[in-house]
Amino acid sequence: MMYDIWFYLFFWALAFLGALFVMGCVLVYLVFQPSPPRPVSVTLENIQSLLSTLKKDQEFEGLLKVFLQHFKKLPSDTDPKYWLEIIGKIASLEYFDTDRVAQLSQELQEANTEMEREIVDTIGLALKNRRKR
Structure with a gap:
């Protein structure tokens, strides 16, 4: 068998x-x-909305890293005033050490040589109006 x-x-x-x-x-x-989620494109509006919801230093560092990665140089399709406004908001946060603000200012000035004066003025005004720790 x-x-x-x-x-x-x-x-x-x-x-x-x-x-x-x-x-x-x-x-x-x-x-x-299920299909993998689409990567969310980073916009200045996203960064601005996340700035108002920050609760920890680590969240701020991550957001700053993303901002510098995508918006260190002013994008050609972005309004410079809006970009400078967000830089001012970042510089005025209490999570941000003054030395680190100066370093950020230097990085942004080197990447945007045509807007050095505006960057310095925006960050200076943000530091002047920032709440004391």
């Missing part, structure tokens, strides 16, 4: 159907798997 051809055909057919079942399950899983 074990050496009969039908014995082998039966188990080969069983193995083939089992493999088809497993492959079908994998295919269904892959088709109905």
Whole structure:
């Protein structure tokens, strides 16, 4: 009985159907798997809204890193006054050490040589009006 051809055909057919079942399950899983979330594009509006909700120094450092990564240089499609307003808000935060504000000012001036004066004025005004720690 074990050496009969039908014995082998039966188990080969069983193995083939089992493999088809497993492959079908994998295919269904892959088709109905949710698509990965789209990366959110960083805008100045996003940064401005996040500035008002900061609660920790670590959150601020992360936000500052994102700002410098995307908006260190003034984007061509952005209003310079709006960009400077956000820089002023960043500089006026109590999480920001004065030495670090000076370093930020220097970085922004080097990246935007045509706007050095405006950057200095904006950050200076923000520091002047900032609440004391």
